[in-house]
Amino acid sequence: MSKTRLSAQHYQQSHRLFLRAAQRMPGGVSSPVRSFKNVGLSPVFIRQGRGAALVDADGNRYLDYVMGYGPLILGHAHPAVRAAVASRMSRGACFGCCSEEEVTLAELIAAAMPHVPMVRFVNSGTEAVLSALRLARAATGRALIVKIAGGYHGHVDALLVQAGSGATTHGTPSSPGVPAAVTADTVVLAYNDIPAAEKLFQRQGARIAAVVLELVMGNIGVVPPEAGYLETLRALCDRAGALLVADEVMTGFRVGRGGAQGRFQLRPDLTCLGKIIGGGLPVGAYGGGARLMNLISPAGPVYQAGTLSGNPLAMAAGIATLRLLETSEPYDRLEALGRRLQAGLEAAAKQAGVPLVVQRCGSMITPFFRSHPPRGAARRGGAANAPVRNYTDALACDQRAYGRFFKAMLDAGVMLPPSQFEAWFISLAHTEADIDRTVRKAAAALTALHS
Ligand code: KE4
Numbered sequence: 001m002s003k004t005r006l007s008a009q010h011y012q013q014s015h016r017l018f019l020r021a022a023q024r025m026p027g028g029v030s031s032p033v034r035s036f037k038n039v040g041l042s043p044v045f046i047r048q049g050r051g052a053a054l055v056d057a058d059g060n061r062y063l064d065y066v067m068g069y070g071p072l073i074l075g076h077a078h079p080a081v082r083a084a085v086a087s088r089m090s091r092g093a094c095f096g097c098c099s100e101e102e103v104t105l106a107e108l109i110a111a112a113m114p115h116v117p118m119v120r121f122v123n124s125g126t127e128a129v130l131s132a133l134r135l136a137r138a139a140t141g142r143a144l145i146v147k148i149a150g151g152y153h154g155h156v157d158a159l160l161v162q163a164g165s166g167a168t169t170h171g172t173p174s175s176p177g178v179p180a181a182v183t184a185d186t187v188v189l190a191y192n193d194i195p196a197a198e199k200l201f202q203r204q205g206a207r208i209a210a211v212v213l214e215l216v217m218g219n220i221g222v223v224p225p226e227a228g229y230l231e232t233l234r235a236l237c238d239r240a241g242a243l244l245v246a247d248e249v250m251t252g253f254r255v256g257r258g259g260a261q262g263r264f265q266l267r268p269d270l271t272c273l274g275k276i277i278g279g280g281l282p283v284g285a286y287g288g289g290a291r292l293m294n295l296i297s298p299a300g301p302v303y304q305a306g307t308l309s310g311n312p313l314a315m316a317a318g319i320a321t322l323r324l325l326e327t328s329e330p331y332d333r334l335e336a337l338g339r340r341l342q343a344g345l346e347a348a349a350k351q352a353g354v355p356l357v358v359q360r361c362g363s364m365i366t367p368f369f370r371s372h373p374p375r376g377a378a379r380r381g382g383a384a385n386a387p388v389r390n391y392t393d394a395l396a397c398d399q400r401a402y403g404r405f406f407k408a409m410l411d412a413g414v415m416l417p418p419s420q421f422e423a424w425f426i427s428l429a430h431t432e433a434d435i436d437r438t439v440r441k442a443a444a445a446l447t448a449l450h451s
Helices: 012-024 079-090 100-112 125-140 194-207 229-240 259-263 312-323 329-352 391-395 399-411 432-450
Strands: 046-050 053-056 061-064 118-122 144-148 186-189 208-213 243-247 270-274 284-288 356-361 364-369
Touching: 061 432, 079 312, 100 118, 100 284, 100 312, 118 125, 125 144, 125 208, 125 243, 125 270, 125 284, 144 194, 186 194, 194 208, 194 229, 208 229, 229 243, 243 259, 259 270, 329 356, 329 364, 329 432, 364 399, 399 432
Parallel strands: 144 186, 144 208, 208 243, 243 270
Antiparallel strands: 046 053, 053 061, 118 284, 270 284, 356 364
């Protein structure tokens, strides 16, 4: 592997594991973003997580803000989740039959999300979105799908067009292997661009089966919706007879108990979930009203199935997690920690003279490294402190600066997502002292970056 390694003596075991992994797994990983390739490094291999802390194969400890890319809102190895999974495992974990846990988790989701009274469990966010799109096309008899530039919805063929997250940094936005015929019925809109949406619906509204979007973008970094944007998409869909599919795989139970649809008072027709509802075990789900969901086999003709769908272990972990999220108290705590981290990072960047725009929704947060335009050149993607409004703005940020910041923080014992185009996640295991320690280390890293 020809990539620059972290300071060698601290990461020998990880590097040895990585060399073995690279013999057996493409890129040595099970998912591209965790390869650290985007920041030009070899990945660390994690041996243990507990609370907000990780320990890698070399015994290095980290304060973690990846948190599994979102599922671990309680923190790593939470006692309630450990107990629920152990108890379930002791009685068997896979029956190919129904289990009570599926029903209980479905009821917990419905209680928190009024627009998701019915749900079908699957095994990943990808599977949830691809199933929701099939249902939307069946329900409307239409083919056209509208997605948002930079939106990432898993590796769904039809949506690997200008996709965010790892698809921005690891694959060409329209990945090889996806025939043009598959994306011929996919149209891409810029986020937060109401005129573009109105124009598309004016021209093609009668052909549109669904608009699928992250209500708060998290896969280009955190970009919240601007006032009126979500409401406009809802009205355009209603007028055209198209469905609004909210991909809340990341935001569901993250930005509030009712997800982003609750936070922004939006009525989606279908909702995709994942991550938190599985408490760290493999899970996905899609849901909505009975009229639509009863089109799904065996209730209706739209086929979708899965050997491990509704797996009792994942259900048990999800139930244990959601049961600790049933009041506003945990979200108030996460909001306060998020506000503290945002203020700290902004102050540190200002002190260091680094053009950083920190954007946040609840406990998901991203510092965008606004690029220094070449001397005399016009800045692309807005002024140094202008908000990142969409994919174009995000792509104009300084990825190299983020990569240097990532490495400095990793060596300082803080694990961040290895990409500018990801969200950092705060958990209920993080403390104010953790946040303050993070800000101190970030201040040192930013100062070094700018010296
Ligand atoms: P999975 O198939 O990875 O479970 O979910 C896909 C997905 C769908 N929708 C949204 C909004 C998502 O954020 C994701 C997956 N998120 C990425 C992190 N940006 C997962 C990390 C990875 O790919 O390894």
